[in-house]
Amino acid sequence: MNEIKIFCPATIANLSCGFDVLGLCLDTAGDEMIIKKSNTKGVRINKIVGADLPLETENNVAGVSLLAMLEEVEADFGFEIEIYKNIKAGSGIGSSAASSAGAVFGANELLGKPFTRKELIKFAMQGEKLASGNAHADNVAPALLGGFTLVRSSNPLDVIRIESPEELFATVIHPQIELKTSDARSVLKKTVSLKSAITQWGNVGGLVAGLYTKDYDLIGRSLHDEIIEPIRSLLIPGFNLIKNSALENGALGAGISGSGPSIFSLCRGNEIAQKIAAGMGKIYDDLDVPYEIHVSKINPDGIKIISTNP
Template identity: 45%
Template sequence: MKQVTAFAPATVANVSCGFDILGFAIDELGDWVQVTQSDSGILRVVEIQGDGGKLPLEPEKNTCSVAIQAMLDEMGLRQGLDIHLFKGLPLGSGMGSSAASAAAALVAANEILGNPFEKKDLVPFAMEAERIACGAAHADNVAPSIMGGFVLIRGYDPLDVVKLPVPEGLYCTLVHPHLELKTADSRSVLRQQISLKESTVQSGNIAGLIAGLFQSDFELISRSLKDVIAEPSRALLIPGFYELRESIRSVGALGSGISGSGPTIFILSQGKEIALQAGEASKEVFKKIGLGVDVYVSEVNDRGAYIQTS
């Protein structure tokens, strides 16, 4: 029976001002999924490693199998597949953990089935997995995890996914505090209505960030990394958030924000050296408040999910 293993990277969603419409992929950090053909005629989640026993094996509840089932349904196909998930991402981290699992599963299954779908066309199936994971079928994690790079979700009805350019030398520092923040809980604190003024400010920042990416204008990117919609509510759930923001300014970072629904914080910098310094400054902030952190520095990953070939 044919067997394929795929990797899908961690992602940063929202990117401050782009709530549910912007995201980008990280290098190397992510999940692996092995998919094997079987003669059972059904999807089975056979094994999960690295989750501490927290993720469900039931195929109707696991993001890997839900995503693959959505693809099979679209094809009108019944196919026996066994799924082995190897988690490289912590749960509830704000780094697109559920999205990476779904993305890797889809890329592996697509390969087994003869690649009937382009990468971009896999995004709607992964969105169904996100619906199971957090109650909302958003694409700002799954699209960059599958496609790589910076991605704009221009619209959802119909889905319109646009890949954006990445300026050379743009680095991301991820700071993951040792606490779990569930996406559903983080969404529950959001306001359901915003003012016209807030909408105008947010729209200007989104436009500025995208223009900065196209023009490789790091100062414009820096000025645009401001969120007036989600961050004010969510930041209260993350100890040290505002202290970190102050600390990274002193080393010359472009700006910071909440990665997805948190608690991971992302920092954008021009150049690897500043990104590393921002990471060290962040460690000091959390050391003072007695909270452990993991820090990861990466360029933006333009490759996205891929098949393991060796």
């Protein structure tokens, strides 16, 4: 094939207790990308629609990720990229990850799949490093692999994919403000107490166990952040009101999506997810905060191919 069009899904990272190590893939929100072969070697970003982002390859997360991949594979042709952004930058649902993961996935397909999806993660992480200053995998991993992912180690990279329980739904509300990942990281403490660390470790283990055993109550008990949320929540308008509304409407748990400002909840079933969405929306309507809401099952596939051209 000479051209591929793909859907690059939004993601939720951290999942309360799993800072920089846990993430999940959404199914109803995401970008689209078109990647074409070019007779001229190298990487060119020809078009970005929906966002004011740099076209220069070295300054764009998609370009940087693909350049990293091309350092490890011989290609006798180049690539041209078009990005159609539906995930707003700084939204907390993996905007940079969608572009980073999409670029390497699409190019890998055009190259005849020299790398597995899991092997593509390390290249996409370079885009995340450009965006936030930190080469984290908790968004790009679920974008590429689907379902839930656990980053056991970043160096060496060790990522475990976890199937989602069938009835698990996510509701995400995005107040229309931008909160850069680099800024959200800057407010975090460099050390934590042993007591807080022990609580967090227990919740990470409980959440992973709950996913494997499909124990929704255990999932809910484990969606608690002892370390990051108390600090970052201060940057998000109406956070406690939104979280309490979600819990009152049947959420298993709720917290900050990625670095914010989006707020997520997980629940059992679409009916409860829609009820949570309505409650969240009412809070921001009352506060006169503009917002977007996404309700989604967990995407089991990650990036999806929309079409190809020979």
